Amino acid sequence: MKIASPAGWAVSSGRAVSWWLLGPGLFWMGLLFFVPLCLVVVISFAGRGTYGGIVWSFSLTNYLDLLHPLYARILGQSILLAAGTTLLCLIMGFPLAYYIARAAPGRQGIWLLLVMIPFWTNFLVRTYAWMFILRTEGLLNTVLLKLGLIATPIELLYSDTAVVIGLVYGYLPFMVLPLFVALERVDRTLVEAAWDLYATRWAVFWRIILPLARPGVMAGCLLVFIPSLGAFLTPDLLGGARSMMLGNLIQHEFLVARDWPLGAVISCVLMLFVVGMMGWSLRIAKPLSQREHES
Amino acid sequence: MVEQSTSIDITSLVKRHGATLAVDHVSLTVQHGEFFSLLGPSGAGKTSVLRMIAGFETPDEGTIRIDGRSMEAVPPNRRPVNLVFQSYALFPHLTVAENVAFGPKMQGVPRGEIMSRVRVALDMVKLSSKEERLPAQLSGGEQQRVALARALVNRPAVLLLDEPLSALDQQLRQEMQVELKSIQERAGCTFVCVTHHQEEALTMSDRVAVMHQGRVLQIGSPQDLYESPTSAFVARFIGVSNELRGIVRRIDGDRAVVQSPDLPGEVQIVLPDHPTLKEGSAVTVLLRPERLRLSVVAQGLSGEQSLAASVDKVLYSGSDRRYMVRLGERVVWNVRVPNDESGRNGFVRGDAVYVCWQISDAVVLTE
Numbered sequence: 001m002k003i004a005s006p007a008g009w010a011v012s013s014g015r016a017v018s019w020w021l022l023g024p025g026l027f028w029m030g031l032l033f034f035v036p037l038c039l040v041v042v043i044s045f046a047g048r049g050t051y052g053g054i055v056w057s058f059s060l061t062n063y064l065d066l067l068h069p070l071y072a073r074i075l076g077q078s079i080l081l082a083a084g085t086t087l088l089c090l091i092m093g094f095p096l097a098y099y100i101a102r103a104a105p106g107r108q109g110i111w112l113l114l115v116m117i118p119f120w121t122n123f124l125v126r127t128y129a130w131m132f133i134l135r136t137e138g139l140l141n142t143v144l145l146k147l148g149l150i151a152t153p154i155e156l157l158y159s160d161t162a163v164v165i166g167l168v169y170g171y172l173p174f175m176v177l178p179l180f181v182a183l184e185r186v187d188r189t190l191v192e193a194a195w196d197l198y199a200t201r202w203a204v205f206w207r208i209i210l211p212l213a214r215p216g217v218m219a220g221c222l223l224v225f226i227p228s229l230g231a232f233l234t235p236d237l238l239g240g241a242r243s244m245m246l247g248n249l250i251q252h253e254f255l256v257a258r259d260w261p262l263g264a265v266i267s268c269v270l271m272l273f274v275v276g277m278m279g280w281s282l283r284i285a286k287p288l289s290q291r292e293h294e295s
Numbered sequence: 296m297v298e299q300s301t302s303i304d305i306t307s308l309v310k311r312h313g314a315t316l317a318v319d320h321v322s323l324t325v326q327h328g329e330f331f332s333l334l335g336p337s338g339a340g341k342t343s344v345l346r347m348i349a350g351f352e353t354p355d356e357g358t359i360r361i362d363g364r365s366m367e368a369v370p371p372n373r374r375p376v377n378l379v380f381q382s383y384a385l386f387p388h389l390t391v392a393e394n395v396a397f398g399p400k401m402q403g404v405p406r407g408e409i410m411s412r413v414r415v416a417l418d419m420v421k422l423s424s425k426e427e428r429l430p431a432q433l434s435g436g437e438q439q440r441v442a443l444a445r446a447l448v449n450r451p452a453v454l455l456l457d458e459p460l461s462a463l464d465q466q467l468r469q470e471m472q473v474e475l476k477s478i479q480e481r482a483g484c485t486f487v488c489v490t491h492h493q494e495e496a497l498t499m500s501d502r503v504a505v506m507h508q509g510r511v512l513q514i515g516s517p518q519d520l521y522e523s524p525t526s527a528f529v530a531r532f533i534g535v536s537n538e539l540r541g542i543v544r545r546i547d548g549d550r551a552v553v554q555s556p557d558l559p560g561e562v563q564i565v566l567p568d569h570p571t572l573k574e575g576s577a578v579t580v581l582l583r584p585e586r587l588r589l590s591v592v593a594q595g596l597s598g599e600q601s602l603a604a605s606v607d608k609v610l611y612s613g614s615d616r617r618y619m620v621r622l623g624e625r626v627v628w629n630v631r632v633p634n635d636e637s638g639r640n641g642f643v644r645g646d647a648v649y650v651c652w653q654i655s656d657a658v659v660l661t662e
Contacts, residue, residue: 192351193384197449198372198401207397211388 044264052258062265071249071266078245081160081235082228085167089175089224090217092168097179097216098209101186112180115173127166127237134162134238158240166234174223182216183209218281226274246270301363302327302453302485303348308357310343317343319509320357325453325487325502330479332488332496335506336532341489344506345455348487349378362452372401377446378455381462383438385430391417391441392426398449416448419478436467443475447482454479456488460495472498493533497521505529521583527660530581537584537628539564543576550654553578558602558623565600569659581658584629588651589618589642601651604628606642616641620650 044062047055065071100111118126133139134157141153156162186209194204210217232247239245244252246266253263303325310318318340325331333341346352348359350371359366361375377398385394395416399409417423420440430438439459446454459475460468476499479486490496496503497517504514505528513520513529524530527538541553544563551566566572566580593601607627608619618630618641630650632641642648 187382187384189380189382189384190386192371193378193380193386194397194401195371196349196351196376196378197398197445199397200372200401203401208386 040264040267043260044268046261046264048259048261052260054260062261063269065262066265066269074244074246074249077160077243078229078247081163081167081243081245082225082231084164085171085228086175086221086225088164088168089172090221093172093175093179093220094217097176098183100176100180101183102188108184112177115176118169118173123170124233126170127233130162130166130169130238131157134165157238158242160239160243162238163235163243163245166238167228167231170234171224171228174227175220178219178223179213179216182213182219186212218284222278222281226277229274230270300327301325302329302361303487304358304360304363305344305348306358308344308347308359309355310340310347310352311355316509318347318354321506321509321511322357323504323511323514325485327485328483330476330486330488330499330501332490332500332503333506334490334493334496334503334532336491338508339491339506340509341491341506342457345378345457345487345489348453349376349455350374375452376455377449377451377453378457379442379446379459381458383430383442383462385438385441385445387430389429390426391422391428391430391433394430394441395426395445395448398445402449412448413444416444419447419481420444435462435464436471439463439471443478447478447484451484453485453487454482456486458490459488460490460492468495475499497533505532507532522658524581524658525660527579527581530658530660535584535629537582537587539580539582539622539626541578541580543572543574543578545574546572551578551659553580555623555626557626562602564602565654566657566659567655569661571661572659577662579660579662581660582628582652582656584617584631586652586656587628587630589620589630589632589648590651591648593649596651598654599651600654600657601649604648604650606644606646606648609641609644618642620648622650 043054045058045060047057047059047061049055096115100108100115103111131138135141136153136155136157138157140156141150144150145153156165190208190212191204194208195201199207229245230247231245232251235243235245235248236251239248250263250266250270253259253266257263301324303323305324306322308318308321309316321340321344333344335341343352347354348361348366350366350369366374386397389397392413395413396409399412404412413426414423417426420443422437422440422444425433425437430441433441439462443459456475460471463471472495475486479499488496488499497520500517502514502516503520505512505520507528513525515523520529520533524533524536527536530536530538539555540557541555541564544552544554546552546568547565549568551568551572552563553566554563564580566578569578572578589606590601593603602622604620604622606618607621610617610619613634615631615633618632619627620630621627628650
């Protein structure tokens with residue numbers, strides 16, 4: 001019997017249809033993402049031409065170049081700045097997420113909207129705004145001088161501090177949202193139960209809320225740490241020449257030094273690092289339901 | 296009998312939720328070692344009372360004293376009470392033993408003592424073999440036992456139970472009623488239990504407070520409540536009750552004669568006298584189904600009252616038969632007759648019968 005329902009065409013020929021649904025997306029991602037990615041991997045093993053071109057040979061020397069102290073320093077600095085950013089986001093994001101998760105359902109929507117409002121404006125524009133705030137004769141220094149809190153302007157812009165300020169600002173929502181989801185799922189009666197069982201507020205936090213929110217903490221940290229590690233725009237605009245991160249190094253190698261193979265190597269290493277981190281965090285953040293089956 | 300002393304003393308407790316009085320001037324005392332239940336339909340305010348004893352809600356008026364000490368401004372983690380939550384609220388990331396050890400650990404009990412106390416508590420609820428499991432790996436009944444052990448391990452002065460058996464299936468619920476009672480006797484502490492389930496309250500409790508719309512209607516032993524309810528609400532809420540409205544026509548020695556507008560004709564029934572009854576009083580007569588007897592003849596035994604009726608429905612339930620008999624246009628009564636020798640050949644639908652009862656079994660409520 002033929003089904004003439006409007007949705008009939010989607011149901012009737014099952015598998016064939018679903019491939020067609022995937023088609024456009026697969027084509028787009030394949031051609032514009034996967035192929036260039038493969039090219040980067042290939043280039044990372046190639047040689048560098050005298051005038052910046054690529055010599056199609058195979059060697060591992062590019063990877064050995066990475067051991068140079070300069071690159072190690074930039075890698076270390078990037079990890080440090082990204083880790084600092086993540087920590088600050090966590091410290092500031094947790095109370096905020098907890099507050100929103102405990103707010104009345106009607107209010108939650110408003111708070112979440114406020115968290116996401118910055119996304120309505122372009123990130124570049126917002127970073128320029130930070131330049132105005134942090135400049136020597138910028139908003140922050142003017143206010144502090146007027147209030148008499150400082151005698152001479154603080155040099156904030158073009159420093160690691162400025163980079164961290166910008167990164168924390170940019171990625172805080174990525175910490176707050178997963179934390180909110182995790183905290184909202186923590187049963188309120190568990191908090192009451194712990195309180196009833198003589199726990200202080202501090203103990204309730206450390207022993208009940210934090211362990212139960214761990215999947216959210218892990219997700220939030222990954223969502224902040226990974227893009228911070230590869231950040232380009234923020235360190236470029238707010239860090240200047242003094243504060244180079246991996247993203248800037250990659251850009252420098254590709255576009256300034258015209259050493260594509262080295263740029264590709266750094267890109268590959270960064271990607272491997274990120275994939276490794278995600279794999280590790282998935283293992284340790286495995287939800288309780290899955291761990292039960294192992295014991 | 297052990298000398299009794301007051302464990303919980305509640306005076307004139309009031310809790311407002313917006314404009315409504317969730318708890319309306321509730322006063323009650325609970326004795327040491329007593330199993331006390333707050334019984335009532337949902338929204339009666341019983342859970343609010345419990346949560347105020349636990350310290351999660353602050354009374355708007357009134358005082359709560361536990362062992363003579365006022366609980367005003369004492370936070371839940373400093374009160375000598377523990378609550379067994381309706382949802383059990385077991386910590387999902389901790390094992391059974393860790394859950395039970397939580398309270399003593401927070402109180403700073405030495406490690407060795409914690410271990411032995413956890414063992415004793417788990418023994419008491421018969422769960423020693425499962426101490427390494429996570430809550431999600433336990434059945435509902437087992438989770439309930441863990442919740443009990445987690446509270447009892449602290450040796451609280453008062454154990455509070457919020458609808459403790461509501462999440463269990465019928466059979467487990469009946470087993471746990473017996474179990475809870477015996478655990479309470481072994482632990483020797485005061486239990487205050489909130490329930491909307493009248494059978495649960497009657498079986499387990501030493502005394503019950505029936506609550507409705509924020510107020511306590513009656514406090515008494517299960518037997519008191521069942522046999523001498525002081526209000527139609529209590530009579531209806533506890534067990535099945537047959538009712539008849541009427542007006543007192545005359546007082547005749549120690550008997551009152553009542554006429555009911557709901558019965559056809561000029562039928563008069565005789566009631567045990569009630570000190571406040573006088574001619575013209577409006578009364579409600581209450582009779583329990585198992586106190587009634589069906590007969591083919593009106594002339595009963597001495598001291599009996601009988602009314603003509605017809606059998607509307609017969610429900611056979613093994614140990615007894617339940618008859619729905621019609622006494623008037625709007626009056627249908629429940630009669631429970633045990634299936635003994637005499638009841639083997641019961642009445643059938645449409646039979647004309649007489650409903651008989653001992654005059655002294657009738658409960659009379661005056662409006």
